[in-house]
Structures are given as C-alpha cells and as structure tokens.
Amino acid sequence: MSRSLAGKAAIAGIGATEFSKASGRSELQLAVEAVRSAVEDAGLTMADVDGLTTFTMDANSEIAVARELGIGELRFFSRINYGGGAACATVQQAAMAVATGVADVVVCYRAFNERSGDRFGQVSVAANAQVNTNGLDNAWSYPMGLGTPAATVAMQARRYMHEYGATSEDFGRVAVADRRHAATNPNAFFHGRPITLEDHQASRMIVDPLHLLDCCQESDGAQAIVVVSAERARDLPQKPAYVTAAAQGSGRDQFVMTSYYRDDIGIPEMGVVGRELWRQSGLRPDDMPMAILYDHFTPYVLMQLEELGFCGRGEAPAFIADGAIEIGGRLPLNTHGGQLGEAYIHGMNGIAEGVRQVRGTSVNQVEAASSSHVLVTAGTGVPTSGLILSA
Incomplete structure (x- = not known):
C-alpha cells in the first residue's frame, strides 16, 4: 500500500x-x-x-x-x-x-x-490576548513596540539586508511585479493600477525598512x-x-512572527516545507514553470525563493532582477497580483490562482503551467504549509 x-x-x-x-x-x-x-x-x-x-x-x-x-x-x-x-x-x-x-x-x-x-495592520491587543501560548509569546514583544505584523517583519528584513546586501529596491521589484499582474486581472482590487519602482520608493515608510507598497492589502x-x-x-x-504534494513545516525554536532567538533569523520553516514537497513529489525547483509565493510582505518572497531552492542564500535579489518574476520571465510569480495586488484573503486566493494556471484559465496564463506543475506557499514568519498542484 x-x-x-x-x-x-x-x-x-x-x-x-x-x-x-x-x-x-x-x-x-x-x-x-x-x-x-x-x-x-x-x-x-x-x-x-x-x-x-x-x-x-x-x-x-x-x-x-x-x-x-x-x-x-x-x-x-x-x-x-x-x-x-x-x-x-x-x-x-x-x-x-x-x-x-x-x-x-x-x-x-x-x-x-x-x-x-478587524484590521490586521493596526496595533491590536488581540494577538497578545489570545487564550493560548501564542498570546503569551506575543506578550513579550508587544510592550517593546512590535505591535503590528509590519513591525515584526521589519526586524527580519533589516537583518536580511545586513547579511546579504539586499536593498529596498530589491523588495520593491516584488511589489512592481505583483501590481503589474494585478493590473490585468479584472478581479484584483488594483486592476488597472500598476506601479513603478519609483512609486514604491516614494511610498511612505511604515516600519523602516518597509514602505507602504511592501505591505499587503487589508481586504x-x-x-x-x-x-x-x-x-x-x-x-x-x-x-x-x-x-501532487502537500506539506506543513515548523522550524526549530519557532515563534509566531518573532523567531528572533535562533541562529537563522530567516524563515527556515519554509525550508522544511520545501524539502518535504520535493521529497513527496520527486520534483525539483527547475520543474516549476511558475509559483504562487505568499506575499504579505515583500522581503519574505526573496527569502522563500532561497529556502525553496530556486537560488542560494542571499542570491534572491539577483535572481529576481530584470523582470525574472514577471510574465515572460524565468519564474513568473503571483500571476493574479498576489496579496499585494489582488487581495489579502490569507493566501487562499493564491491557491485558486494555482488552480486556474493548471486549468489554463488564468488572465496571466503561463503556458507551461497548464501541462505541468504549480508551486503554492502559505504564510511566512509562522509555521506554514505548501502545495504542488499538477495538470
């Protein structure tokens, strides 16, 4: 059996x-x-x-x-x-x-x-008032000012920039790609509204180094x-x-959005998911003609590319350069516009886009996806999950 x-x-x-x-x-x-x-x-x-x-x-x-x-x-x-x-x-x-x-x-x-x-992007007592140990964990960081998801991610984004020389412009290229895809998606909130890298850089700072256009929508x-x-x-x-494959993953010494006390301050839980997806399916990153990567904050898209094996540690900024993650590039991402461009439905709308790509009905169809595979990931900075869907 x-x-x-x-x-x-x-x-x-x-x-x-x-x-x-x-x-x-x-x-x-x-x-x-x-x-x-x-x-x-x-x-x-x-x-x-x-x-x-x-x-x-x-x-x-x-x-x-x-x-x-x-x-x-x-x-x-x-x-x-x-x-x-x-x-x-x-x-x-x-x-x-x-x-x-x-x-x-x-x-x-x-x-x-x-x-x-209930707006996720605003400071709320809900996260540290949960009647479980997640609330207890959050109670350590909320009094220190880490009271929003953007604040918790900013810590990891700054460390990534320090370790690998990534820049705000590198993060911005993710936002530009997502919004370009959303612009041609009639169901996207930002349909018809692409942005440029200059728009990204000019958007107001939310929590340094994250600009407004680094942060997903509230939908x-x-x-x-x-x-x-x-x-x-x-x-x-x-x-x-x-x-074809379905996996969950949690890293060592895992917290919810505040895993700052381990040697790897990145998102190793996505590495757990990636290794399991490749093991279950017998496939590799090179077999994926596209991917739907959870994009609540742009830095995590770069980190996911590395954890999933599309490029080496610290190589994602170069990997996404020159339109590589847009339609026509070597690995189109978030062809529906993602959570930055279509809507933030906690990643479920990304799974739906993966299905449309396999069906061949996406408004931004990647031709090879309808006869092969699509990788989809869930939220990062937390214990997470992923799928490989196949035609």
Whole structure:
C-alpha cells in the first residue's frame, strides 16, 4: 500500500466573492457565498458536501456554514492554526480526508472583513490576548513596540539586508511585479493600477525598512476550494488540479512572527516545507514553470525563493532582477497580483490562482503551467504549509 498522497486527491472547484474594502455584509454571508460558488464550479450540490475545513482564525464555524447552505451531515471538519500559514494546510487536510475515505467532498474556506472590520495592520491587543501560548509569546514583544505584523517583519528584513546586501529596491521589484499582474486581472482590487519602482520608493515608510507598497492589502472577501478524490474529479466538469504534494513545516525554536532567538533569523520553516514537497513529489525547483509565493510582505518572497531552492542564500535579489518574476520571465510569480495586488484573503486566493494556471484559465496564463506543475506557499514568519498542484 502506497503511503504517498500524490495523485489521490484533486481540487475540482474554486469560488470567491468580490474583493473589496467594504463588503457590506457579514463574514458568514461571505463564507456562504464563496462556498456556494465553489461547489457550483465543481458541478456538485450541497448534498454532496460532507466535509469542511478552515483556519482557527476564521469566525465562521463549520456548522453555521453548513446550516446556512443546507449541507446535511458532516463526516469531517478541521481547523488549522497560525494565521496565513494555514492556507495550503487546509487543502492538505482535505486531500488526506478524501484520499483515505474519511470524506468524499471537502470544502476549504476563509472569509473575513479584514478592512471594514478587524484590521490586521493596526496595533491590536488581540494577538497578545489570545487564550493560548501564542498570546503569551506575543506578550513579550508587544510592550517593546512590535505591535503590528509590519513591525515584526521589519526586524527580519533589516537583518536580511545586513547579511546579504539586499536593498529596498530589491523588495520593491516584488511589489512592481505583483501590481503589474494585478493590473490585468479584472478581479484584483488594483486592476488597472500598476506601479513603478519609483512609486514604491516614494511610498511612505511604515516600519523602516518597509514602505507602504511592501505591505499587503487589508481586504474584505472570501475564497473557497473544493477537494475530491482524483477518481471523482475526472468525472466532474472542470479540469482537475491534482494534489501532487502537500506539506506543513515548523522550524526549530519557532515563534509566531518573532523567531528572533535562533541562529537563522530567516524563515527556515519554509525550508522544511520545501524539502518535504520535493521529497513527496520527486520534483525539483527547475520543474516549476511558475509559483504562487505568499506575499504579505515583500522581503519574505526573496527569502522563500532561497529556502525553496530556486537560488542560494542571499542570491534572491539577483535572481529576481530584470523582470525574472514577471510574465515572460524565468519564474513568473503571483500571476493574479498576489496579496499585494489582488487581495489579502490569507493566501487562499493564491491557491485558486494555482488552480486556474493548471486549468489554463488564468488572465496571466503561463503556458507551461497548464501541462505541468504549480508551486503554492502559505504564510511566512509562522509555521506554514505548501502545495504542488499538477495538470
């Protein structure tokens, strides 16, 4: 009996709400709309759904979503910790459930009013008031002024610049690429609004060395993803995006966004995920014609390229030069515009873009992706996860 997950599950449906700054409706309504859209996209009905999975941070309980949609009995439900690091792990959980027969149709969802409601980018007591040890950990850093995600990332960004000679302009090239891709994506909040490197450098400083355009958006919206067995997916209307590999990872001496006390102040947890994805799939970085890399802050995109093996330590600034991560470059990234350009839906919209690339329906299609593989990662600076999706 094979212990590999490869090829046993597939994403058969994707659905989302519009992405905005003021949705005008509850987070539960957003979740219901996205799940309904994804199930319809898969050619299924609510009677087929018997599993739901989401983030521990999602306010919408599985039973509430099921009630509102008329879903009957649930045979499987799960929640993943660590904020954006949960994104790809929701699909991993769903894939394991359908591959083992625990459930037949599992929908992964994430919905929030993160601009009109609880804004992640502002100082809040929520992070250090959590009723778990994550709150205890944060209580050490919040009184010192590290009260926002940008503040915690700025520490690592400055260290990366010190160690490897990276510059703010190197970070800016990630933002320029994302916004260029968003400009041609009608569903992106920044559709029609590309930026230049000069725009990036002129944007106001948020936490030195991070400019405004180094930081992802605050968005209202929801995204849902339907996972079924590979066999069932082949009989459904959409071209399947097969789950070739799925991994989670946490590094040594791991904290949530403040892992400053280990020898490697980078993001070694993404190295754990990368090594596991390559081991499970038998593939290598050179086999990826493109990637969707979690981009809540631009420096972490550079660090991910290194941890995942696309280039050596400290080599990412040179790797991304000259448009290498834009359409037509050697490794296009975040063809939907990413969280900097499309929307910040905790990485779930990035998974949906990976599916569109495999289907061949992206507005910024990378031709080779529809006949090969796409790498997708989840949040960095935290325990995280990743996927390889294949045609």
